Amino acid sequence: MRAIQKSPRVIAREQTRPPGSLPGKAPKVTPKFSALAEDEPDAGLGLALGPLPGYLGYPLRRAQIAVFEDFMLAAGSVGLRPGQFSTLVVIGANPGSKQTDVASALGIQGTNFVAMINQLEERGLVERRVFDRRTYALHLTDDGRKLMEAGVALQEAQEASYEEILGPGGRQILLGLLARLTAGLDARKAGRR
Amino acid sequence: MRAIQKSPRVIAREQTRPPGSLPGKAPKVTPKFSALAEDEPDAGLGLALGPLPGYLGYPLRRAQIAVFEDFMLAAGSVGLRPGQFSTLVVIGANPGSKQTDVASALGIQGTNFVAMINQLEERGLVERRVFDRRTYALHLTDDGRKLMEAGVALQEAQEASYEEILGPGGRQILLGLLARLTAGLDARKAGRR
DNA sequence: TGATTGTATTATAGATCATAACAATTATAC
């Protein structure tokens, strides 16, 4: 509780609070006067999320987190994070590419991509070869290719399990809708520019 | 290019590289020995993404980023980030809730939720009232409610535009598939535990 | 009473992401 530790910051916050609202005794009886949970499944434990589940951003975010966690549980055994895995896949599909191109294909800022390649190179998975005097050509090492292929195998299994969850064809429909949404939003953004 | 700046780190990396591959002078004549485009770098601009677009995690991530950017462009005018907006919505739907419950409803770790509430409280959008001596009850201030409602109005407009992009019913189907996927993965994770 | 659990907090560290500045190279314009 905040009032306990009395750090300066805490004290400052307390001082700005109307005195009437910080009595030691609280009305424990207070019935969640909201109880607006009339339209929520809610299951007693969780709170009502209001309109959030109907706003695409929220379920998208939750699904993305869930899938990433799932990936980490499965592919964590090969020691790859999602971003690293996709980097290996793209380099594997385009050997000799420049850092700039790989980064932009993945939607990663070039400036942040440097650290990623550094890590992968230090782990002996990726090689920087000279392309011209200002450019590197990226290649997978043998270890990198092995790890990438192991990740692909794991990922294929994951996709099969997603198909189980989503029913026959559901996964394909989801992929199509996601691609359409991303393309539409990217186009809108490009139009604004 | 890395060989240019010669920071200690750079030198260290170069030293660990097989001598044959680190000539100080780049073989300008060397016909980009890469060009190994075993499968062509394709399409001039974008690189091949290999199997990535067929793996749910990747399009999910891209879509989530695109939607979040879209939200920031629209709701940025009211100065709310997605996480802050959803926090306001949940508090508004459940006035008097404990921090713990709001955080877990949103899937945010309690320890990270503290900073979020600090910010919202400092901006005068959220109030911490005493619930009992170790617990705070969260409420929206008048300003907080106004901002939340403004965000909801903006978000409703966004959803309409998503429906345009996804075609009639497409948005609803997408919502359903995302919810099913998240629920399925959460159940699987819970089962593993 | 003493041990356990609940609630909020701080500190810390890692990953992610964006911006700015910079160095060297290459490409282009005049």
Place this chain on the structure above:
DNA sequence: GTATAATTGTTATGATCTATAATACAATCA
């Protein structure tokens, strides 16, 4: 052919987001 611009990779920095560990205190229960 030289001056200028655009590319390419890098570093540095700061803001977010996230996860873990440790702490302080309160409430509950055997």
